Amino acid sequence: MRSYHLAFWLIFILTNPFMFVVAQQKSIDQKVDSVLRLMTLDEKIGQLNQYNDDWIATGPVTVDSDKSNQIRNGQVGSLLNCLGVERTAAWQRIAMQSRMKIPLLFGQDVIHGFKTTFPIPLAEACSWDPEAMKLSAQIAADEASASGIHWTFAPMVDIARDPRWGRIMEGAGEDPYLGSVIAKARVEGFQGDKLGGLNSVMACAKHFAAYGAAIGGRDYNSVDMSDRMLWETYLPPFKAAADAGVATFMNSFNDINGVPATGNKYLQREILKGKWNFSGFVVSDWGSIGEMINHGNVKNDYEAALSAITAGSDMDMESRCYKNNLAKLVNDKSVPIALIDDAVRRILVKKFELGLFDDPFRFCNAEREKKALNNPEHPKTARQIAAKSIVLLKNENQLLPLSRNIKTIAFIGPLVKAVKQNKGFWDVDLPGVDSNFIVSQWEGLQNKVGETTKLLYAKGCEIEGNNTDGFAEAVNMAKQADVVILSIGERRDMSGEAKSRSNICIPGVQEDLLKVLLATGKPVVVLINAGRPLVFNYTADHAQAILYTWWLGSEAGNAIADVLFGDYNPSAKLAVTFPRSVGQIPIYYSHFSTGRPASSDDNHNYNSSYLDESIFPKYAFGYGLSYTSFAYSNLHVSAATINRNEQIVASVSVTNTGKYEGEEIVQLYLRDKVGSIARPVKELKDFRKVLLKVGETKTIKFIIDNEKLSFYNQNLEWVSEPGDFELMIGASSEDIRLKGAFQLVD
Numbered sequence: 002m003r004s005y006h007l008a009f010w011l012i013f014i015l016t017n018p019f020m021f022v023v024a025q026q027k028s029i030d031q032k033v034d035s036v037l038r039l040m041t042l043d044e045k046i047g048q049l050n051q052y053n054d055d056w057i058a059t060g061p062v063t064v065d066s067d068k069s070n071q072i073r074n075g076q077v078g079s080l081l082n083c084l085g086v087e088r089t090a091a092w093q094r095i096a097m098q099s100r101m102k103i104p105l106l107f108g109q110d111v112i113h114g115f116k117t118t119f120p121i122p123l124a125e126a127c128s129w130d131p132e133a134m135k136l137s138a139q140i141a142a143d144e145a146s147a148s149g150i151h152w153t154f155a156p157m158v159d160i161a162r163d164p165r166w167g168r169i170m171e172g173a174g175e176d177p178y179l180g181s182v183i184a185k186a187r188v189e190g191f192q193g194d195k196l197g198g199l200n201s202v203m204a205c206a207k208h209f210a211a212y213g214a215a216i217g218g219r220d221y222n223s224v225d226m227s228d229r230m231l232w233e234t235y236l237p238p239f240k241a242a243a244d245a246g247v248a249t250f251m252n253s254f255n256d257i258n259g260v261p262a263t264g265n266k267y268l269q270r271e272i273l274k275g276k277w278n279f280s281g282f283v284v285s286d287w288g289s290i291g292e293m294i295n296h297g298n299v300k301n302d303y304e305a306a307l308s309a310i311t312a313g314s315d316m317d318m319e320s321r322c323y324k325n326n327l328a329k330l331v332n333d334k335s336v337p338i339a340l341i342d343d344a345v346r347r348i349l350v351k352k353f354e355l356g357l358f359d360d361p362f363r364f365c366n367a368e369r370e371k372k373a374l375n376n377p378e379h380p381k382t383a384r385q386i387a388a389k390s391i392v393l394l395k396n397e398n399q400l401l402p403l404s405r406n407i408k409t410i411a412f413i414g415p416l417v418k419a420v421k422q423n424k425g426f427w428d429v430d431l432p433g434v435d436s437n438f439i440v441s442q443w444e445g446l447q448n449k450v451g452e453t454t455k456l457l458y459a460k461g462c463e464i465e466g467n468n469t470d471g472f473a474e475a476v477n478m479a480k481q482a483d484v485v486i487l488s489i490g491e492r493r494d495m496s497g498e499a500k501s502r503s504n505i506c507i508p509g510v511q512e513d514l515l516k517v518l519l520a521t522g523k524p525v526v527v528l529i530n531a532g533r534p535l536v537f538n539y540t541a542d543h544a545q546a547i548l549y550t551w552w553l554g555s556e557a558g559n560a561i562a563d564v565l566f567g568d569y570n571p572s573a574k575l576a577v578t579f580p581r582s583v584g585q586i587p588i589y590y591s592h593f594s595t596g597r598p599a600s601s602d603d604n605h606n607y608n609s610s611y612l613d614e615s616i617f618p619k620y621a622f623g624y625g626l627s628y629t630s631f632a633y634s635n636l637h638v639s640a641a642t643i644n645r646n647e648q649i650v651a652s653v654s655v656t657n658t659g660k661y662e663g664e665e666i667v668q669l670y671l672r673d674k675v676g677s678i679a680r681p682v683k684e685l686k687d688f689r690k691v692l693l694k695v696g697e698t699k700t701i702k703f704i705i706d707n708e709k710l711s712f713y714n715q716n717l718e719w720v721s722e723p724g725d726f727e728l729m730i731g732a733s734s735e736d737i738r739l740k741g742a743f744q745l746v747d
């Protein structure tokens with residue numbers, strides 16, 4: 002190229018950022034091409050092979066004695082569950098001995114924090130605070146990347162409407178809109194503005210797809226679902242993650258209508274890599290390629306590898322099907338080398354974007370690791386986010402917040418002095434790091450009250466079992482106290498992966514313990530610790546106050562104490578419906594009307610109700626109390642009719658009518674009254690979390706455009722249809738404060 006041409010192009014690229022990015026990307030694509038051209042088939046297949054490291058397992062383990070040699074021979078592209086700068090650097094040094102010197106990717110389930118543990122994702126979702134969840138992910142990424150991790154297998158964005166499913170704890174609840182907002186926030190938090198930042202990691206939208214709809218709430222079970230339900234309810238958070246630039250996807254263990262997600266071309270090729278034009282890569286879930294044999298879709302590993310690579314699964318986590326069969330599949334002409342090259346390319350692009358080819362050890366800085374894992378700001382943030390995740394379910398006679406003048410508190414229950422329980426499932430158990438940084442609930446209360454209030458303790462009973470021997474001591478402590486705080490619930494490993502429960506009551510004799518404590522006549526505040534909605538009707542109907550504390554992470558004790566004493570006014574609202582009984586499941590707010598809708602529990606005359614159970618949940622989606630109260634007024638809808646190119650502005654005033662400053666989550670629901678496909682009785686379409694001082698009023702404006710009026714029709718086209726729309730402003734999906742209406746016209 003002539004010098005003046007070169008000068009022109011240089012000036013053009015440097016003065017045009019987009020061109021600069023394109024030039025940069027172009028250089029990565031060119032680099033990948035050049036690396037691909039040099040690779041043998043065996044080395045290409047190596048990049049598609051991911052092994053677990055040898056010490057922590059999050060699935061059924063196969064130990065390879067010669068892992069080092071395989072890495073040295075370029076037969077491994079990634080390791081998971083390998084923690085710490087020292088260990089990741091050691092494996093990376095072996096990878097640098099390979100012929101091509103392609104760096105390893107280190108992946109880890111950094112689901113809700115790394116060392117600093119944040120509330121479980123379902124708890125954080127109840128904060129309805131995307132900025133908080135983004136910050137939580139940013140801190141997790143800062144700590145993980147400082148410890149040699151390049152890639153987190155998060156956010157889990159599976160919609161879940163069945164609390165029997167233990168992994169409901171890992172997502173953002175039942176609603177596609179809220180789930181999409183949260184998916185975006187978490188991807189941006191983990192990945193930062195651009196991949197390759199030293200303080201960020203690649204994110205992974207999982208589990209693609211519809212894993213949360215497992216029949217019976219049994220983990221790994223089949224999913225039977227219409228395409229329309231898939232598109233309307235289960236795909237939106239994945240699309241939001243893809244639109245947010247998520248680097249990777251992970252497919253799910255389940256089949257959808259008999260086709261395992263791992264071998265599902267419709268999902269991975271047609272939707273993800275086709276319609277959505279996803280340029281990242283897809284990793285299979287642990288062993289899921291080989292598990293297609295169990296599904297009964299393939300006869301053997303050879304067929305499993307064929308099915309998965311054809312369907313778009315790029316990297317094989319732990320099944321070894323790719324390592325053992327892809328070369329033969331290519332040589333048998335069953336798999337075109339182009340498919341292999343596409344998968345390898347997708348992975349190499351990410352390794353370039355992470356800067357690993359420039360410096361494979363850029364995330365291996367021991368000094369930085371030590372500093373990041375002991376950053377004093379991280380626990381402070383974790384404490385704030387934990388407080389935002391606590392849902393106040395009941396507060397009879399304003400028992401809470403507790404007064405600082407209380408003389409004696411009896412803090413009772415099997416979880417009061419628990420330490421690691423507070424981390425919930427999917428915590429990262431760092432080797433060599435003891436758990437004294439976790440603030441137990443007992444410690445948190447001690448920190449709060451110091452010497453001013455006498456604290457009494459009794460365990461009362463275990464979490465499980467029917468032993469009531471500890472009741473007497475607990476009652477004795479209660480009788481000496483002005484108020485009782487009872488901390489009960491599940492064990493942290495009773496929710497999470499492979500933790501489905503058919504009975505979601507509070508286990509053991511814990512509610513019996515509440516009964517004997519209530520019999521003392523003392524007021525009782527109940528803390529419920531769980532990874533899922535539980536059924537606890539006795540507690541709900543008899544305790545004076547209830548805080549749903551989920552699993553709040555390493556600052557649990559301090560956050561709970563902050564809320565108990567009003568240093569933080571609880572603002573969280575449920576991101577998932579709480580059933581009265583397991584017999585109601587699935588129960589969710591955005592249901593269809595049906596041809597014989599039931600509107601009360603009093604009438605069973607040929608309508609859609611139960612003879613023996615209410616049709617209403619115990620606690621509704623979007624429900625949560627505050628120590629203050631809020632009044633809604635002045636709903637104004639800017640127009641009575643709009644066409645598809647116009648917008649409506651719905652404005653509403655919210656006033657703090659109580660005694661405490663507080664935050665209110667104002668929810669906008671719409672109902673399309675008539676559609677070619679029946680529309681739900683209401684759907685969340687927007688929300689605002691607003692802070693109000695005592696007596697303060699703020700006006701909130703919601704913009705309603707055609708996108709918010711659209712749905713998938715019979716042909717799966719995303720359309721809006723003219724007709725009447727009901728507009729609802731709610732403090733929850735059940736507590737609709739103001740209603741409006743408008744028409745969409747052609």
Ligand code: GLC
Pocket residue numbers: 059060081110154207286287498
């Ligand atoms: C597990 C989980 C998945 C996780 C992976 C690696 O089986 O299903 O969510 O990321 O294996 O630990």
